[in-house]
Amino acid sequence: MSAEPTVRTDAFTFYALATLSFVESSVPEFVSTLNVMYADDPEMRDWLRETWLREEIEHGRLARTYIARTWPEFDWQPAYEAFLVRYKPLCDVEYMRPSLALEALSRCVIETETAMIYRCLEAEMTDPELKAMMRKLSSEEVGHYRYFRKTFDRYNAAERHGVIRRLHTIVKRSEMVRDEDISIAFEPLSDAAFWRGPKPFKEMTWQEFLDVSGDMMKRRMPVEAATRMMFKPLETGVWWRDKPTRALLSFMVKRQYPQLAGSDA
Ligand SMILES: [Fe+2]
């Protein structure tokens, strides 16, 4: 099936698919790090290898295949290698969260954000093939979220991190998704060295890409699902029902996630 002709000239679709293809394809780097961290947890290691790794690699492959067909002049492999040079050191164990519960929590943040980005892209895309791809990706990210959420609960029963620590972990990891993961993936995309001919669209700067993505997220964000997934791990016992606490958290959270403004976080 060939892509719609309009997709080829749409810069935003290219940058969105290429950044996701890089970040998804780099998952083996994280699996080795997480295997070291969760060395005493064979069930987790099995799941990482048999489910998580397989599905994330497939996400990268699907996006890459679409890119190769739609923008054949883009040299994916060397551009990906340029991304890995900068990204790989950040996958090291020293950059992970300081405990097994908090690392699982930060994975919940990444899975939530990727699920939501894919839900928004599904709504935004006009090509039925891309829509179907985004639907598959977002539903699998929700599955990953569920597993990491269970892992967080399991470890936090012993580690007992309070709500401020949890919120801090959520906010910090969320900033990294935008400021590190996606921005590093964006960097090589416009580099002429990775194009075998002129680009069929007008290049976007990082700021332009952020503006267009932010606008899309505002219009398309499935607020209820995002709120539920992102903040569920903050719930602990009775205090959660306490109104002033909820109001304070809601304020902090909405400052961090303006897309959720208007929701009942
Ligand atoms: Fe994925």
Ligand SMILES: [Fe+2]
């Ligand atoms: Fe995932």
